[in-house]
Amino acid sequence: MTPEARVKKAVTKQLKDLSCYYFYPVTGGYGRSGVPDIVGCYRGKFFAIECKANGNTTTALQSMNLTNIKKAGGNCWVIDENTATLVTRLITEMD
Secondary structure, three states: OOHHHHHHHHHHHHHHHOOOEEEOOOOOOOOOOOOOOEEEEEOOEEEEEEEOOOOOOOOHHHHHHHHHHHHOOOEEEEEOOOOHHHHHHHHHOOO
8 A cells, every 4th residue: 555545544534434425536537637635525514635645745736726625615635644643623623
């Protein structure tokens, strides 16, 4: 399992435990590039999560999408192996 896959696994476990609706958007072909790895909803609130590992950072396109989500009133985070345990708190404390 890749380091990023481990981050995604830790994130999705918490999302399942919270009974969140979530999915992994398809970005190839007809999909939209730069969309966060995980998109979902919890108690009527939209969220998106970009997963990173090994000190990697978002691309310009990913950063643009995260900024647009925030501008539209959504919640979004970049989660890595150091912050993966915070997802439950982030989700339950969304505005």
